[in-house]
Amino acid sequence: MSRHEIEIEIDELTPCLIHRESGEYYKTVVEPLSKSDLPMLTKRHGWGNFDWSIEHAAPNRHVYKLRVEGSDVIQGLISFEITQGYVDVFLVESAPWNIGAVTKEFVGVGAHLFAIACKHSFELGFDGVIAFTSKTNLISHYEDTLGAIRIGGHLMTIETSAAYKLVERYFGKGEAK
Secondary structure, eight states, rough: OEEEEEEEEOOOOOOOOTTTTOOOEEEEEEEEOGGGGGGGHHHHHHHHOOHHHHHHHHEOOOOOOOOEEEEEEEEEEEEEEEEEEEEEEEEEEEEGEEESTTTTTSHHHHHHHHHHHHHHHHHTSSTTTTEEBBOGGHHHHHHHHHEEEEEEEEEEEEEEHHHHHHHHHHHHHHHHO
């Protein structure tokens, strides 16, 4: 399968998700995407950027959904593969209602999705290291917001120290092991 260039906005590094209008903090749940979720991830429901059924069916892909505690509504999705020594991120997408400065429902989705990949990397003994391909116009944005490092062309990595900060922020102390 081909690589996609990542183009998700990192609006803020938050300890959870924050409701944009009320400022309320919401705890999150991260779990594997299930086949029963796929009918909601269509153009008709605003998810027109990627075909998540292809990602879900790909044999080596791990696809996770992010939602707020107490709700079944998916706020964001990430797809990655486990490679030798790191986690390779293929797709990252915020829910359509979490895009746009004045229209988004929740703040913090983008960075939270990257934290999921970093957490898996720590759990696998890869020291939190992940890699992804960025759109050209977002390379410096990912450097500034995530602490990512450009390693050639559009290829970027988040290494141990930056991964640790993301995982600690979103999952709490002691989760980056």
